[in-house]
Amino acid sequence: MTGEANKCPHLSIVVPAYNEAANLPTSIAVLLEQTRPLCGKVEIVVVNDGSRDDTAQVLDQLALQYPEVVPVHFSRNFGKEAALEAGLERAAGDAVLFIDADMQHPPSLIPEMIDAWAKGADVVNARKRDRGKEHALYGMASRLFYRLFAKAAGVNFQGASDYKLLDSQVIEAVKACQEKARFFRGLVAWVGFRQTDVLFDVQPRAAGESTWSTYGLVKYSLRNLISFSSLPLTSIAIAGFIMAGLSLVLCVETLFRYLMGKSLSGFTTVIVFQTVFSAVILLAIGVLAIYVARLYEEQKGRPLYLVRNQRLQRPERRSTSECSTVRN
Numbered sequence: 436m437t438g439e440a441n442k443c444p445h446l447s448i449v450v451p452a453y454n455e456a457a458n459l460p461t462s463i464a465v466l467l468e469q470t471r472p473l474c475g476k477v478e479i480v481v482v483n484d485g486s487r488d489d490t491a492q493v494l495d496q497l498a499l500q501y502p503e504v505v506p507v508h509f510s511r512n513f514g515k516e517a518a519l520e521a522g523l524e525r526a527a528g529d530a531v532l533f534i535d536a537d538m539q540h541p542p543s544l545i546p547e548m549i550d551a552w553a554k555g556a557d558v559v560n561a562r563k564r565d566r567g568k569e570h571a572l573y574g575m576a577s578r579l580f581y582r583l584f585a586k587a588a589g590v591n592f593q594g595a596s597d598y599k600l601l602d603s604q605v606i607e608a609v610k611a612c613q614e615k616a617r618f619f620r621g622l623v624a625w626v627g628f629r630q631t632d633v634l635f636d637v638q639p640r641a642a643g644e645s646t647w648s649t650y651g652l653v654k655y656s657l658r659n660l661i662s663f664s665s666l667p668l669t670s671i672a673i674a675g676f677i678m679a680g681l682s683l684v685l686c687v688e689t690l691f692r693y694l695m696g697k698s699l700s701g702f703t704t705v706i707v708f709q710t711v712f713s714a715v716i717l718l719a720i721g722v723l724a725i726y727v728a729r730l731y732e733e734q735k736g737r738p739l740y741l742v743r744n745q746r747l748q749r750p751e752r753r754s755t756s757e758c759s760t761v762r763n
């Protein structure tokens with residue numbers, strides 16, 4: 436083993452893959468090319484997240500071709516967070532690298548990341564310097580979300596990505612977080628340890644299309660905010676205090692006018708009062724309902740994902756009719 440290969444004695448790579456048949460052969464080859472010279476042992480856990488294309492076949496073929504490839508097939512599409520979790524649970528390395536299958540996370544950064552880990556960092560976060568080609572509105576929305584999230588959960592996600600290298604003790608720490616609504620980026624930020632950043636420019640997808648729709652992104656962002664912070668819940672109490680203060684002022688004013696014989700005529704005050712309060716009450720019930728739904732989901736205790744074992748293609752057994760055919 437050379438000195439360079441000692442940088443990381445055992446590296447695990449986790450690759451979530453949904454409809455990535457066109458990308459996997461190149462991605463795996465590039466990953467091996469980048470890591471083999473630096474690591475004593477490499478394993479690549481590729482999680483096929485219930486793909487609808489030929490990912491399953493391509494992945495099994497790659498596992499035959501490269502002994503480093505460990506294929507995991509989900510029984511259906513459970514989402515990227517579940518795929519990352521499945522990979523994390525199977526990764527046995529001293530350090531674990533998480534990278535997308537579509538090469539939007541440039542693999543050329545891997546030596547720098549391994550170097551940072553070898554020098555003592557427990558978490559190496561690849562942060563986006565430039566967010567790649569995206570709509571201006573989308574960029575604004577994501578910045579707003581990250582700012583909100585930073586306030587609510589106390590962790591800075593600006594430019595954060597799932598492209599990370601984690602030490603095995605950080606992997607244990609993330610595994611110890613029991614929640615079902617996983618948010619990998621959030622959990623890694625929350626566990627702490629010695630974190631360092633490297634910057635990268637988002638590359639265009641090598642092939643295929645991103646699976647995110649605007650609706651999907653909004654749902655994902657809200658889910659993460661709810662699962663990570665109770666700020667929306669406590670803001671109900673704050674809204675309650677504000678409304679109570681306002682209604683006190685209004686009551687005093689109305690009573691004062693009444694006593695002075697100058698009470699307001701008409702329904703304006705009543706209507707404004709009624710509408711604003713009804714809206715706030717409904718909103719508060721809505722926020723409570725979202726948290727109750729989350730509790731309900733968590734307590735069900737269902738597995739985060741299910742794995743389907745690829746059945747080996749056994750040589751076909753001859754059926755009775757076939758036997759009789761042979762005999763004839």
Ligand code: UDP
Binds near residue numbers: 484513534537647
């Ligand atoms: N992915 C997954 N399950 C999904 C959707 C995506 O495992 O349900 C994987 C996908 O194969 C890729 C990574 O997650 O490796 C990022 O997905 P995508 O490129 O669609 O997202 P974007 O880069 O636009 O954030």
Ligand code: MG
Binds near residue numbers: 535537539640645
């Ligand atoms: Mg992508």
